[in-house]
Amino acid sequence: MAIASTTSTVTVNPAFLKEIKDVNQDLWQIVAELGEVANNPYLVRSRRYQFVGMLEDLRDHLALHFALEEAYGYFDEPLRVDPRLCERAKELRSQHRELYLVACDLIDHAMQLHDGQNIRALARQVVAEYAEFRAQLQQHEQDENALIQEEWDEDIGVGD
Numbered sequence: 081m082a083i084a085s086t087t088s089t090v091t092v093n094p095a096f097l098k099e100i101k102d103v104n105q106d107l108w109q110i111v112a113e114l115g116e117v118a119n120n121p122y123l124v125r126s127r128r129y130q131f132v133g134m135l136e137d138l139r140d141h142l143a144l145h146f147a148l149e150e151a152y153g154y155f156d157e158p159l160r161v162d163p164r165l166c167e168r169a170k171e172l173r174s175q176h177r178e179l180y181l182v183a184c185d186l187i188d189h190a191m192q193l194h195d196g197q198n199i200r201a202l203a204r205q206v207v208a209e210y211a212e213f214r215a216q217l218q219q220h221e222q223d224e225n226a227l228i229q230e231e232w233d234e235d236i237g238v239g240d
């Protein structure tokens with residue numbers, strides 16, 4: 081996975097970032113399929129091997145999605161950047177690594193379901209952790225889409 085650099089200014093390329101989101105439907109298909117299991121402790125327990133496999137699939141697609149966004153959707157040292165949008169772009173790009181690590185932790189915890197100890201409590205914990213992760217990912221996507229829109233508005237001079 082790409083490691084974001086620590087340059088002073090960052091912005092997004094709204095057209096590329098939007099296109100990456102539009103074409104990466106596999107990721108959202110995996111999220112939708114996971115949702116059918118991940119919000120139900122009974123299903124998490126009874127389908128634990130399948131569940132871990134789905135989480136690993138999610139992690140791998142997330143890594144690809146974030147790497148593409150960072151390679152083509154964000155760029156450093158633009159000629160001109162609104163400082164407010166720059167700070168948000170930096171924050172959003174840094175969330176990729178955080179979200180990826182949360183997905184890795186989720187897999188570690190879900191794999192403990194294979195041990196067969198405290199499985200009911202562990203399944204409830206994993207369901208709660210997945211719900212939290214899902215909310216963070218959704219918020220990240222909403223914020224990136226809002227930034228795309230604002231960069232577009234900035235380019236065409238809305239509000240000038």
Ligand SMILES: [Fe+2]
Nearest residue numbers: 149176220224
């Ligand atoms: Fe992103």
